[in-house]
Amino acid sequence: MAPAKPALERSGPHLREEDTLLSAPVESRSFPERAAGATRDRFLQQALTIATTRFVASRDEVFAAFPQGDALRDRARQIKEAVLQRLDHYLEQLTANVERAGGHVHFATTAEEARAIILDIARRNQVKLIVKGKSMAAEEIHLNEALEHAGMAVAETDLGEYIIQLAHERPSHIIAPAIHKTKAQIADLFARELRREVAADPEVITRLARGTLREKFLQADMGITGANFAVADTGTIVLVTNEGNGRMVTSLPRVHVALMGVEKVIPSMTDLVIFLQILARSATGQKLSSYTTLVRGPRRPTELEGPQELHLVLMDNGRVRQLAGTLREALYCLRCGACLNVCPVYRQIGGHAYGDTYPGPIGILMTAMLRGTPAVKDLAHASSLCGACAEVCPVRIDIPRMLIELREHLDREKIAPWPERLLFKACGWLLGRPALYRLAAPLARLGQAPFVRDGRIRSLPSFFGRWTRTRDLPAVAARTFGERWAALAREA
Template identity: 75%
Template sequence: MSEGELATPFRERAGRAMRDTFLQEALGIATTKFIGLRREAFADFPEGDALRDRARAIKEAMLQRLDEHLERLAASVERLGGRVHYATTPEEARAIVLDIARRAGARTAVKSKSMASEEILLNEALEAAGVTPVETDLGEYIIQLAHERPSHIIAPAIHKTKGQVAELFARELKRRVAADPEALTQVARAELREKFLKADLGITGANFAVAETGTVVLVTNEGNGRMVTSLPRVHVAIMGVEKVVPSMTDLMIFLAILARSATGQKLSVYTTLVQGPRRAGELEGPDEFHLVLLDNGRIGELAGPLREALYCLRCGACLNVCPVYRQIGGHAYGHTYPGPIGILLTAMLSGPAAVRDLAHASSLCGACVDACPVRIDIPRMLLGLRRELDERRLAPWGERIAFGLLARLLARPRLYRLAARVGRLLQRPFARDGAVRGLPLALGNWTQRRDLPVIAPRTFQERWAALRREDRR
């Protein structure tokens, strides 16, 4: 996200998204479709729930011995003739990749969709160093041409119409194409085929990495992951440390639930297991294989309040079911990872101050926990973040005072009852059709964007007391 974009407050970004009628329609259609597909996929998969529990346990067991698993992974990769690099910060990760690119004399790098590379802002760094990065996932390719950022983890360009894509291709590729997904896809296939065959460097993320065998696992539907790992002379995979899984047996448990959660498929079209550079006897595959292990705030949360967010498989299921995401889409969040899990990951990567506003962009309804393949308790951690923001005085002062007062009020029954009576009087000029509207000054921030229900003519406590009196008679 550009600096300019982040300088806009979250409330404005969200407001802009809600006034964008096409985005609203696209979001509604996409998220509803993904929810339905996911539900169907698990409906005829009775063992799904047990597998989700198993997967959750494996993630926890992996974190409890993270050092050993990473050590084994590194040893396996090196045994295969690959190289392992360690990056504590995004700067370090970028420097490592740039160094590999420079040694390879790379002019073009083809990339398979990788959130980790988005997270370290790799494309900008490659461009500055004279290496042209080419995103090859169709959605990522479209938004790269448009100089935008992904709006959904697994459907990065859902905010664009086919008409907009056709205009984009006409402008950027100088190709006149009908606004038809089939025709547009064929143009992208031809354009990108050239790039795959010419590129010197292939850059991927990793959905998983198997410690025991040194295998990097990529899950795609288009086949670009296979291209990027087979055709260029050098392959670099960048992965967060939490992506390691101990064995092939563990891997199969994750594969059985990942695609079902993301797109409702039993498996994505291509699951590609890459074990180091080209072997003896092989005609294809890279001469060099590099694995970059990325910390960027993850290791600091191993014993921190956001530890559980390290289970995340990046399937996007929590985005689709989130009532806030469904309204505002991915861009309004303003960071690499959108949606409920994105708030936690942003706090992990950039510190809690980065989610001062975002920590409240959740209704805490819990739909995300139900959808999460590894049952990450996102609302619990969001509440923890809100508490931390308050305790560390990172939350805005107005908010801290307001909630401080509310807390006192709620803890004192007499005061609470008095406040209800006073409130009933004060709301009179503003109450219309069952809601309080147009409150003055800072209070207007609330009533402008949501319905504040009126205080009932008789509160529950008053009605309860009256009922008791009737009973006694």
Template identity: 50%
Template sequence: MSHKPNLHLRDRARKAIKDEPMRKAVQKAVDRLSGNREKAQTELPNWDDWREQGKRIRKHTVDHLDYYLGQLSESVRNKGGHIHFAQTAEEARRVIIDICKKNNGKLVAKSKSMVTEEIHLNPALEKEGMEVIETDLAEYILQLAGETPSHIIVPAIHKNRYQIAELFSKVAGKTIEPDTPALTAFARQTLRQKFMQADIGITGCNFAIADTGAISLVTNEGNARLTASLPKVLISVMGMERVLPTFDDLEVILSLLPRHATGQKLTSYISVVNAPRKVNEKDGAEEFHLVIVDNGRSRLLADEEFRQALHCTRCGACFNVCPVYRQIGGHAYGSVYGGPIGAVITPFLEDDFDFWGELSYATTLCAACSSVCSVKIPLHDLLIKIRRKRIELGFTHPLERVGFNMWRRFFKFPGRYKFAMKMASIGQIPLVKDGYIRSGPPPLSGWTDSRYLPAAAKKTFREIWQEKYE
């Protein structure tokens, strides 16, 4: 899925911390999004009941995923569409490339899709000689910058308007002013022609409806609707968990998703694609393909502890409240999926708990992510379980194993515990100043580089208790 970064997580985080424009842009944006979500929460009666219902719907669907995927496949085929199951990213790319070649595709218009980012579709299409244009404004900005999304809802959250204007000016060959009307006018003028000329349209899929075979697309710009309507061939790419039983279930999820994502009651455009257009219909693709991607999701599905991560609606609320994401942005995670949810699912999607399991340490375990999840996924619990799984698999530093083995040996027996506490109290004396350890040697420096460590008390609680009451 993701290409492994050259830098360690700790080094990527240090680099991000020094990127002041990025940090300001991210913090400003997530503050606004979180504030909008809190306001929307007060406007919807029985907010927690809605979340509970969303949780029930997603749990039921994922627990019976084989049935609903079968029903979805049958529904799409009955309406004249084509279904493709891809077990890996490579297989998904191959399927999509073959469809494009079969239809002599030269220009591909894409709407926002995290799954296509996950399978690295754009470079594969370009390698085959096709022109690929991202039609979502944020994705278009990142395409020009040669970057990946840093947020699942607001992909270019780390960019400010001056950086965007600089990118657009290079493409335009003239100065584009760094204000919203000028920037959107340029993007609109540039992208509109691409919609008209595209041979192939590629979209993601917010949720597919099993009993009708319909595909729902949720956007604020209308680009997904144009991508699905104008080209002759439409390819929708979805993770295999992105399915719901009925439209009644979609109503509940769409009452939660935009409110948690951007604080809107509804997004500006909710489009529903019902396979190829019929003879008497004026618009829509003549040929429709739905590519359903596994790419590691079966590993999550098979693990009863972590299966609930597949309930995710991709609202991005956990990003917006995470104190770690707020400081380092999305790129520091190194994965297509950052934030708390990315730290949970990436090790499974990549089947690599050694490297990607370290993302579980990019969290304070404050549980803010769990408290705002639209379908009540206990993300902080899952992050702790990822850490435990890494330890069980032996993916910890040798010094850490030695340290905790010593801790176990000393703290298992009261006498050894008392002796260890006494030695620590004496050993800290050279490092203590005004009641705090302000700097220390490794590994203590990992803490004291950014905060003070309270010094151990001269007397333990047990000693004080004995003096006073015994």
């Protein structure tokens, strides 16, 4: 098959009808409603607190013992930027080297094209059963649904993905797809599926999954993975996993297809060493993940193992136009999930409430990238701008600043609701007029009078109730600082 040339100039509208159909939210509640609902889910709260606390503590500990970490993060950021500046060059180099090693390279401009390419490979190889490694890119294009729709069976082989596949859910975290579930909930799920008693013990659960999956690995005709990196000057696809399933998916079936966003290309093996040192540390607090799988070409004539066919699908899907867009920095992302673990909002609501493939702070930027700014009208405000995400990002993406820029875009393009825009613009107008501004306090004192008890307000009607339902509000002072200054000035 002739490899598609990277066509960087082709980046038209990327949301086709089929995408909309496949990704139509089953959920009719708005983001604020979903988020509020999540805060009331006791199991979710328990699962999130345990998992994110452990992730954060491990990350902090491993970086504290790694003084060169900061310099490596700077270096990694520079490499990512250098790649973006010559993305076409590195993709062409990658393509040439994957082909030289006997693999095939495809370029997909849209999610639809990516699905069509993979379906075509599967059909030509008369594939019946597919085993999959964990891949957010595959989630992004709703690949499983497309394959199943075409009559193929798909088995997720990462334990977390396997769990959510059994539960008919979608991942709620970039690296820990089933983070929203407690041990007990997973045991119940397995018990229901396998019709037998299952103890809420991770070891028991893992052994059960492993038994089922071993059969699938041996029977599968095709393996699909994502790619953490692709090395341009060697044509190597790199997978970082902790369960070894990535290695089985890429070596046992006849055909291996790797799907990745175009931004995942890196120049050389030397660069890979930099990224590997910070990726697992940021993601799970490990020095290295248990398995680092390097795939270079399909099985060679002298080799006994490995797939007969290897395909690499390079996907744009809204990324390339951001090379010159406001979300450019989001293309640095390594998908480590560290920003989710530290985000106070993610820690309360989990991934599903975000309502799209990528959750958490980086997920808001990715959703804007994939679906356009109007899609993040509410999500852009799902951050207190505390800055914890930027602090842990291994490539130092300034997520809070980019969220503020998205918010600016929402105002500029009049996407933000008009009452909000009117309110903020009126505030801006008032703040430029100190004489009028000084009237605000006396007016507020009149308005608040019926509600004040002991200098505090415990209940306010309508919009203000959003504050007072759970928190007291201090009353506007009997005399503002401005009103007290004249007397204070005389004290000196």
